[in-house]
Amino acid sequence: MGLSLYQKIYQRHRVAALNAGTDLLYIDRHFIHEVTSPQAFAGLTQAQRAVRRPDLTFAAMDHNVSTQKRTLDAAGETSRIQLEALAKNCAEHRIPILDLTHPDQGIVHVIGPELGLTLPGMTIVCGDSHTSTHGAFGALAFGIGTSEVEHVLATQTLPQQPAKSLQIRVDGTLPAQVSAKDLALTIIGQLGTAGGTGYVVEFCGSAIRALSMEGRMTLCNMSIELGAKAGLIAPDEVTFAYLQDKPHAPKGAEWQQALADWQSLFSDEDAVFDLQISMDASQVRPHLTWGTTPEQVMPIDASVPAPDSFSERSKQEAALRAQHYMGLQPGQPLLGLPVDVVFIGSCTNSRIEDLRAAAAMIKARKVAAGVRALVVPGSGRVKRQAEAEGLAAQFLAAGFEWREPGCSMCLGMNDDRLEAGQRCAATSNRNFEGRQGRGGRTHLVSPAMAAAAAIAGHFVDISQENWA
Amino acid sequence: MSNLFASGYICPLDKNNVDTDQIIPKQFLSSIERFGFEDALFYDWRYLADGSPNPDFVLNQPKYQGANILLSRRNFGCGSSREHAPWALQQYGFGVIIAESFADIFASNCLNNGILLIRLPADTLNCLFVQAEQRSAIWIIDLEQQRLFSDDGQSMSFDIDADARERLLNRLDFICCSEQLSDRISHFEQHRSAQQPWLQGC
Numbered sequence: 001m002g003l004s005l006y007q008k009i010y011q012r013h014r015v016a017a018l019n020a021g022t023d024l025l026y027i028d029r030h031f032i033h034e035v036t037s038p039q040a041f042a043g044l045t046q047a048q049r050a051v052r053r054p055d056l057t058f059a060a061m062d063h064n065v066s067t068q069k070r071t072l073d074a075a076g077e078t079s080r081i082q083l084e085a086l087a088k089n090c091a092e093h094r095i096p097i098l099d100l101t102h103p104d105q106g107i108v109h110v111i112g113p114e115l116g117l118t119l120p121g122m123t124i125v126c127g128d129s130h131t132s133t134h135g136a137f138g139a140l141a142f143g144i145g146t147s148e149v150e151h152v153l154a155t156q157t158l159p160q161q162p163a164k165s166l167q168i169r170v171d172g173t174l175p176a177q178v179s180a181k182d183l184a185l186t187i188i189g190q191l192g193t194a195g196g197t198g199y200v201v202e203f204c205g206s207a208i209r210a211l212s213m214e215g216r217m218t219l220c221n222m223s224i225e226l227g228a229k230a231g232l233i234a235p236d237e238v239t240f241a242y243l244q245d246k247p248h249a250p251k252g253a254e255w256q257q258a259l260a261d262w263q264s265l266f267s268d269e270d271a272v273f274d275l276q277i278s279m280d281a282s283q284v285r286p287h288l289t290w291g292t293t294p295e296q297v298m299p300i301d302a303s304v305p306a307p308d309s310f311s312e313r314s315k316q317e318a319a320l321r322a323q324h325y326m327g328l329q330p331g332q333p334l335l336g337l338p339v340d341v342v343f344i345g346s347c348t349n350s351r352i353e354d355l356r357a358a359a360a361m362i363k364a365r366k367v368a369a370g371v372r373a374l375v376v377p378g379s380g381r382v383k384r385q386a387e388a389e390g391l392a393a394q395f396l397a398a399g400f401e402w403r404e405p406g407c408s409m410c411l412g413m414n415d416d417r418l419e420a421g422q423r424c425a426a427t428s429n430r431n432f433e434g435r436q437g438r439g440g441r442t443h444l445v446s447p448a449m450a451a452a453a454a455i456a457g458h459f460v461d462i463s464q465e466n467w468a
Numbered sequence: 469m470s471n472l473f474a475s476g477y478i479c480p481l482d483k484n485n486v487d488t489d490q491i492i493p494k495q496f497l498s499s500i501e502r503f504g505f506e507d508a509l510f511y512d513w514r515y516l517a518d519g520s521p522n523p524d525f526v527l528n529q530p531k532y533q534g535a536n537i538l539l540s541r542r543n544f545g546c547g548s549s550r551e552h553a554p555w556a557l558q559q560y561g562f563g564v565i566i567a568e569s570f571a572d573i574f575a576s577n578c579l580n581n582g583i584l585l586i587r588l589p590a591d592t593l594n595c596l597f598v599q600a601e602q603r604s605a606i607w608i609i610d611l612e613q614q615r616l617f618s619d620d621g622q623s624m625s626f627d628i629d630a631d632a633r634e635r636l637l638n639r640l641d642f643i644c645c646s647e648q649l650s651d652r653i654s655h656f657e658q659h660r661s662a663q664q665p666w667l668q669g670c
């Protein structure tokens with residue numbers, strides 16, 4: 001019987017069997033950041049343990065940095081303490097770090113791939129659920145908690161149990177103006193936010209092959225919103241072309257050797273999956289969420305569902321509550337619904353292709369009066385490229401704010417937050433109650449949908465004239 | 469008594485998809501400590517905008533004061549990987565959470581903090597919700613036997629992964645166990661360097 005890509009990577013990293021169901025897996029790359037690592041370092045110190053492989057560990061400052069000013073205290077005193085603790089812990093344990101002063105600083109899930117720290121076939125962990133992003137390269141990448149961060153720091157391994165496997169095949173062509181974000185939201189809408197719980201999802205099919213690395217990262221990033229342990233896409237020519245020449249990617253003879261190895265990273269024809277699902281890419285429409293979980297989502301031209309249209313009582317209640325929180329009525333169309341804030345950024349959609357898609361909506365128009373629109377590039381590299389391509393100038397001329405890299409309004413740990421009642425079109429990944437600020441109302445959308453909403457002042461169907 | 473994992477009253481939180489942003493909102497994540505999160509638990513639901521307790525929220529109702537078993541529905545703990553969520557639950561007093569299902573990362577985090585997660589089918593949960601609304605019974609959790617008992621004579625069994633059960637019963641130090649395999653890890657590292665020389669560090 002053949003093996004799935006997930007099984008191949010899992011088996012390759014097995015150091016030992018701990019007991020009947022649990023293996024000790026080796027971790028090739030451990031990303032850390034300021035929010036979920038301080039207690040892990042404190043635990044190490046307390047137990048007088050060293051970091052086993054500082055050279056396989058890499059630190060980023062991203063979650064609570066100010067995206068307006070590049071000083072450690074710019075987002076407040078508690079943020080400063082946390083950022084300083086990270087710098088100190090990294091210095092003490094000789095862990096490489098991209099701190100706030102580094103020109104390449106950015107969101108950990110943006111910088112890992114663009115620096116070539118993320119490579120096919122790796123096991124990658126980080127104390128952050130969106131570590132699933134790195135699965136776009138055919139790496140087994142998943143989020144962990146702080147106790148596990150401490151475990152990986154101490155041993156470079158993690159006890160794991162094999163997950164179930166889910167194959168999502170997407171064939172056909174995505175329509176114009178429909179992006180990987182819309183595909184991700186469509187899948188989450190169909191399967192629900194717990195649909196992937198216990199599974200590693202492998203995305204395959206012609207529509208997946210046709211996605212750029214940026215699109216694949218968006219899709220794998222959102223696989224955690226499906227509840228999946230990880231998202232995976234087998235590496236191919238698109239992956240290799242992206243990685244070639246990245247600073248930390250292998251060079252010369254090692255590149256050739258790595259390439260030969262990476263070409264064996266795919267699910268065998270006769271691999272067995274616990275569950276298989278197929279979708280037609282041509283049916284995907286621009287999507288947006290109407291509720292407070294990513295599964296409460298619909299095409300832009302649909303209307304807010306009536307709670308009693310759900311068969312389960314718990315879903316009816318959840319819909320009722322979400323609609324109350326979001327200030328929406330059953331049957332209401334969201335086309336034309338005014339927005340107060342537009343946020344383009346986050347590890348889901350802050351890469352160069354996302355910013356190109358957003359800027360393409362501007363067409364010499366201005367952000368609508370009364371709308372505050374932010375563009376927060378994912379990293380220093382993305383920012384410089386967007387400036388070189390003239391995208392930043394287009395955003396600024398249209399009235400968007402052009403920020404320094406960081407997580408920013410995705411979770412509002414810094415000084416970028418929604419006020420109660422404010423409605424936001426956001427390219428991030430979570431529309432939970434209060435996620436962007438207490439009482440804030442988040443609608444998740446693609447970068448193009450967000451930019452168009454900023455210009456129009458309300459949600460529009462970008463597959464219609466005017467926008468296409 | 470060693471086989472009794474916990475005993476106490478049940479507090480019902482009748483919602484699906486309770487996410488870790490609700491369990492502990494972001495403003496409490498900027499601490500570098502592992503303690504002091506009990507007041508942050510369910511902050512936005514538990515307190516009104518002016519900071520006073522929200523009388524409608526279940527944790528604030530007099531009959532649930534002192535409850536140490538939390539009851540919820542499907543996909544509890546979804547969203548962010550923040551371990552602050554189990555810390556806050558535990559520091560508030562919840563040592564056991566019963567639900568239909570849990571998100572994966574949250575479940576690992578609970579296990580690493582010694583919190584017992586019990587998965588029960590929806591119809592069994594419905595009965596427990598009805599009873600918890602009355603706060604009538606004290607429940608005793610026997611992990612060794614994998615059973616829940618109430619002081620008014622009810623009892624039900626639950627399934628749990630053998631590895632999780634073992635770790636909870638023996639309170640094993642998670643890192644120590646792996647450290648004992650240090651030679652195996654070194655051996656793996658040598659093999660890895662030979663086979664995949666491009667995976668060297670930076």
Ligand code: SF4
Binds near residue numbers: 063107348410428429
């Ligand atoms: S951008 Fe948002 S989701 Fe991504 S790592 Fe930062 S806070 Fe988490």
